[in-house]
Amino acid sequence: MSRAAIRVTLAVVLALPWSTAFAQSPPASELAEPTPDETSEESAPDDTAPAAGEASEREPSVGEGAREAASVDAGPERAPMPDPAPEPPPTPTPFAVEGGVAFEEVDAAIVRVFTVRQVEMEWVDGRRVRRAIAIPKGGHGTGIIVDPRGVVATAKHVVAGARHLAVRMPGAEGAVHGARVVYEDDDLDFALLLIDSRDRLPHVLPLPETAPVLPVRSTVDVVGYPLDADRNHPQSSRGIVSGALEEGKLQLDVTVNPGNSGGPLLANGGLVGIVVAGSNVDAGYQGLAIAVPIAPVYRAYRRSLRDGSLRRAQEHLRTYDQSRRAVVVDAIARLGDEDILQEAEDFIHSVESTHRLDRFIELAEDTTDPDLLAMLSAYFWDAAQVMMERGDGGVLPRSMREGRGRDRAQQLYDLARSVARRAVEADASIVVRSPFMEYLGGENFDPVRGSGTRRRRGGAFRSPTWAEPRYRMVMMLGILIPLAPKGPDEDSRELGSGAQIAALFPFTKLDPEARFRIAPFAGVSTDLYGWSSNYPVEWFLGPEIGVMMRAGRQAGITFLAAWTPGAMTYRAGCTPWGCEETGVDGTLAMARFGLFVKAGRMFFGATLRIGRPIGDGERHLVLTAPMFGGNF
Numbered sequence: 295m296s297r298a299a300i301r302v303t304l305a306v307v308l309a310l311p312w313s314t315a316f317a318q319s320p321p322a323s324e325l326a327e328p329t330p331d332e333t334s335e336e337s338a339p340d341d342t343a344p345a346a347g348e349a350s351e352r353e354p355s356v357g358e359g360a361r362e363a364a365s366v367d368a369g370p371e372r373a374p375m376p377d378p379a380p381e382p383p384p385t386p387t388p389f390a391v392e393g394g395v396a397f398e399e400v401d402a403a404i405v406r407v408f409t410v411r412q413v414e415m416e417w418v419d420g421r422r423v424r425r426a427i428a429i430p431k432g433g434h435g436t437g438i439i440v441d442p443r444g445v446v447a448t449a450k451h452v453v454a455g456a457r458h459l460a461v462r463m464p465g466a467e468g469a470v471h472g473a474r475v476v477y478e479d480d481d482l483d484f485a486l487l488l489i490d491s492r493d494r495l496p497h498v499l500p501l502p503e504t505a506p507v508l509p510v511r512s513t514v515d516v517v518g519y520p521l522d523a524d525r526n527h528p529q530s531s532r533g534i535v536s537g538a539l540e541e542g543k544l545q546l547d548v549t550v551n552p553g554n555s556g557g558p559l560l561a562n563g564g565l566v567g568i569v570v571a572g573s574n575v576d577a578g579y580q581g582l583a584i585a586v587p588i589a590p591v592y593r594a595y596r597r598s599l600r601d602g603s604l605r606r607a608q609e610h611l612r613t614y615d616q617s618r619r620a621v622v623v624d625a626i627a628r629l630g631d632e633d634i635l636q637e638a639e640d641f642i643h644s645v646e647s648t649h650r651l652d653r654f655i656e657l658a659e660d661t662t663d664p665d666l667l668a669m670l671s672a673y674f675w676d677a678a679q680v681m682m683e684r685g686d687g688g689v690l691p692r693s694m695r696e697g698r699g700r701d702r703a704q705q706l707y708d709l710a711r712s713v714a715r716r717a718v719e720a721d722a723s724i725v726v727r728s729p730f731m732e733y734l735g736g737e738n739f740d741p742v743r744g745s746g747t748r749r750r751r752g753g754a755f756r757s758p759t760w761a762e763p764r765y766r767m768v769m770m771l772g773i774l775i776p777l778a779p780k781g782p783d784e785d786s787r788e789l790g791s792g793a794q795i796a797a798l799f800p801f802t803k804l805d806p807e808a809r810f811r812i813a814p815f816a817g818v819s820t821d822l823y824g825w826s827s828n829y830p831v832e833w834f835l836g837p838e839i840g841v842m843m844r845a846g847r848q849a850g851i852t853f854l855a856a857w858t859p860g861a862m863t864y865r866a867g868c869t870p871w872g873c874e875e876t877g878v879d880g881t882l883a884m885a886r887f888g889l890f891v892k893a894g895r896m897f898f899g900a901t902l903r904i905g906r907p908i909g910d911g912e913r914h915l916v917l918t919a920p921m922f923g924g925n926f
Contacts, residue, residue, distance in 0.1 A: 389497070390465060390527060397527045400563060402464055402497035404528040406519050407437040407448050407473075407487070407556060408627035409456035410665060413672045415730040421687035425679050428672030428730045434627050436518035436528065436557035437461060437487065438565065440501045440595065444471070444489040445604065447501075447591055448556030449570045450478050453485050457665040458616075460623035461489045466526045470624045472616020474607045477594050482543065482586045483570040484556075486594060488604055490611040490620070499558060499565050505589035506566055508535045508544070516548050516569055516583065518557025524628045528557070539584070543570070546583040559585045622657050622666045629653060630673050638677035638706075642684045642699045651677060651706070658713050664724050667717035668731050675710035675734060678703050710734065768798040768842075772901065772921030774821060794821045794901075794918045800842065814841045817856075819886070821916070836884065844892065852897055854888035858905070888921070896924045 389402040411431040418427050435452030439445070446461060453459060459473040477486040508514070512535050517528045533548025544559070550572040559567035567585035598604045634650045641648055651673075658670045678691065681703035685694040691707050694700035714735035717724055725732040733739070774792040798817035821834040840856025890899030900919035 392527055395527075397464070399497060400499060400558075400560070401517065401528050403439045403499040404464065404517050404519075404558060405437045405439060405446060405468075406462040406523065407435045407446070407452055408460040408462065408523065408623050409433050409435075409453055410458045410623050410626060410669055411455050412457065412665070413668045413728045413730040415733055420683050423687065423689045425683070425689075426675075426730075426733055427679060428675050428734075430626070430630060430669050430672045432456075432623075432627060432630075432669070434519065434523040434553055435555045436553065436569075438556070438558045438568070439495055439498050440565075440591075442494040442496070442498050443604075443608075444491040444495060445476075445595065445598075446473065446487040446489055447568055447595075448485055448487060449568065450480065450483045450485040451570070452556045453478075453487065458619050458623050458663070459487065460620040460627070461487065462624055464527050468526070470617075470620050472611065472620040474611055474616075476603050476607045477598050479590065479594060481541065482590055484568050484586045484591055484594075486591075486598060488607040488611065490616045501592040501595055502564060502566075502588060503592065505587060505592070506561065506564070508561060508566060510535055510537060512561065514546065514548070514566070515560040516546070516550055516554060516557060516585075517560065518550070518554035518569065520551035520553040523553065523631075533583070536582075542587065542590075544585040544587055546585055547581060548583050549581055550583045554583075618660070619663055619666065622661055622663075622670075625653060625657060626666070626669050626673075630669070634673055635676060635680050638680040639684050641702055642681055648702075655709065658709065662716075662720060664717040664721035667713050667720065668724060668728055671710045671713040671717060671734065672730060674706045674713065675730075678706035678710060681706070711739070768800065768815070768817075768923055768925055770794075770796040770798070770901075770921055770923035772918035775917045775919060792822050794819060794921070796820075796838070798838070798840075798842070810843075810845050812841065812843050815839075815856075819858075838886065840886075846892060850892045852888075852890040852892050852899070854886070854890070854901065856886045858884040858886070890921075890923065896922070898922045 389399050390397045409432050411433075414429040414431060416427050416429055417424055419425075433452065435448055437446040437448040437452075440447050453475055456475075459475070461471045461473045463469045463471075471489040471491055473487045473489045475485055476488050479485070513532060514535055515530055515532050517530045519525050519528055531549055533546050535544060536547040537545045539545055544567055546559070546569075550569055552572070554569050554572065557569045558565050559569055565588055567587050568591060569583060569585045571584040572582070629650045634654075637645075637648055637650050654670050654673055658667070658674075661667055661670065681699060682688055682691060682694060685699055685703065688694060691700055691704040694703060711734065714731060717731060718735035725735060772794045774794055796817060796819035798815045800813040800815040815838075817838050817840075819836060819838055836858040838856040838858055840854060842852060842854050844850055844852040884903070884905030886901050886903045888899060888901035890897040898920055900917060900921055903916045903918070905916075
C-alpha cells in the first residue's frame with residue numbers, strides 16, 4: 295500500500311466514530327505491503343477487465359474504498375500528513391553483548407595483560423603459632439592491539455620484572471597467548487609486546503601516524519580492565535583533558551583504578567594515548583589520571599619495525615612455544631587471588647567446592663617452569679595454612695582433628711613441599727630470587743624456623759640459630775626446699791618451706807615442635823617462704839637474665855641457666871637476730887639452674903638457686919622441686 299493510501303485511510307478512521315472505524319477496518323493481513331509477486335500480478339494487464347463504459351461488478355480495493363469514503367464522508371479535505379522523519383544512521387554492529395550491554399569493535403582490540411614475577415614471604419601471628427605466608431607477586435593490566443600481527447601497546451610498569459607474560463583476548467572464551475616484551479620506555483612508562491599468534495588478529499586499534507591535538511576540556515574515554523582480572527570485556531569511563539605535564543604526559547580528569555594501566559585513551563573513537571597512572575589516594579590525589587600521548591608510542595613502533603626487534607621477538611616465540619606457560623599464567627592471574635584462600639577456609643566449614651585449588655593441582659602436574667611452580671607452591675602452602683589456622687591453630691596438619699579438613703590440608707601441605715622442591719631442582723638460583731623458595735624448597739626446611747636467614751660464604755644458605763617465635767611467655771611454679779641456709783650473723787637457722795613463681799619472656803619464643811632451640815630470655819622470679827622463728831614470712835624478688843636450651847619436639851629436655859644482677863628481700867617484722875630493713879643486694883653471685891622434661895606445651899623438673907640473703911651471711915642453696923611450667 296502506498297503512503298498516500300495510508301494517509302487517506304488514517305483520515306477516514308479519524309473522521310468516523312470509534313465503533314464505526316473498528317467495524318469497517320480491514321483485516322490486518324490486507325494492510326501489509328504487497329510482496330513483489332503480488333505487485334507484479336496487480337500491475338499486469340487483466341483480460342477480464344470491463345470495457346470502457348461498462349459497470350464493474352468486482353468489489354473495490356481497499357485503496358479505492360478508502361478514497362471513495364474520503365470523498366463522501368470526510369467532509370473538507372484534510373491536509374496531507376507529513377513524511378516521517380528520516381531514519382537514524384544504523385548503530386555499529388556490536389562485537390559482543392553481555393548483561394544487556396553491547397560492546398563495540400573498539401572493545402574487541404583491548405586485551406588483558408597478565409604477569410608472573412616472584413614469590414616473597416612474610417611472617418604473621420596466628421592463634422597459636424607464627425606462620426610463614428607466601429606472597430605471590432604478579433599482576434594484571436590492559437593492552438591495546440595496534441597491529442594485526444600481534445603487536446600490543448601497554449604500560450611499562452605492568453610488565454616490569456615479569457618472568458612470564460600472557461595476553462588474553464576479550465570474551466568469556468577469549469584465546470590466551472604468550473607474549474614477549476619488544477620495547478620499554480622507562481621515562482614515559484609504556485611498552486610494546488608481541489604476542490605468540492600464528493594468525494592475523496581481526497580486531498585492531500591502529501596507531502595514528504599524525505597525533506591529534508587535544509583541546510583542553512575536550513571529552514575523552516578510558517577503557518580497560520580495572521580491579522577484577524576475570525572480567526570478560528573492558529570497562530569504560532569518561533572524563534576530560536585537564537592539562538599537560540612538563541615531561542610530556544597528559545593530565546586527565548577521569549577516574550581510573552588498578553588494572554586500567556596500559557589501556558587506551560580515546561577521543562572521538564580514535565586512539566590518542568595510553569593510560570599509565572591513576573590518582574594516589576594516600577597522597578591526597580583523587581579523580582586524576584596520567585596518559586602518554588600516542589606520538590612517542592608510534593615512533594617506538596616504527597623503530598621496532600626498522601631495527602628488527604619485532605622480527606627477532608617473533609622468531610623467539612616461534613622457537614620456544616609459550617602456549618602452555620601462558621595458560622598457567624592466565625589461570626594464576628584470574629584464579630589466584632584472595633578467593634582461593636576463602637575457598638580453603640570454606641572447605642573447613644563443610645563447603646565442598648574447591649574448583650580453584652583443583653585447577654591448580656591439575657596445572658602443577660604438567661608444569662615444569664620453576665617460576666610457575668613457585669607460584670603454584672605458594673598458593674598450596676597458603677591454602678594449607680588457612681586450613682590449619684581455622685582448624686586448631688596448629689603448625690602441622692597432623693595436629694588437626696581427624697576428618698576431611700585434615701586430609702585436604704595434608705594434601706596441600708605435601709603438594710607445596712614437593713612442588714617447591716621441583717622448582718629448586720629445575721633452577722637452583724630461584725632461592726636467590728624468592729625468599730619463599732629459600733624457606734620452603736631448601737634441604738633444612740623447618741615449618742617453625744626463624745624469619746631471618748643468613749648467607750654463608752659461597753652463596754649457600756643455612757637456618758638461623760634462634761627459634762622462630764611461637765609462645766610469648768613461660769610460667770613456672772614450684773615448691774621450695776632449703777638445703778644450706780645461713781642467717782646474716784652466720785648463726786645457723788632453719789629455713790621453712792615455701793613456693794617459687796617465675797615468669798620468663800624469651801626474646802625468641804620457643805616452639806614445642808622444634809627439634810632443638812636456643813632462646814635467651816629476661817624475666818622475674820619471686821619466692822615466698824618462712825624462717826623457723828616468731829616472724830616467719832619472707833619475700834624474695836629478683837630479675838633474671840638467662841638462656842633456655844631445648845632438645846626434642848613433643849617430648850624432650852629443657853635446660854635453664856640464669857643469674858640475678860640484684861635482689862630484694864622483704865621480712866615481715868624482726869627475727870631473733872635483729873630487725874633488718876628491706877634492701878637491694880647488688881651481688882652478681884646469685885644464679886639459678888634448672889632441668890626439665892617437656893611434654894607438649896607443659897614441662898616439669900627442678901631448679902637450684904645459689905645465693906645469699908640480704909646482709910653479709912653465707913651463701914645458701916634453695917632447691918625448687920617439683921617445679922611445673924608451661925608455654926603461653
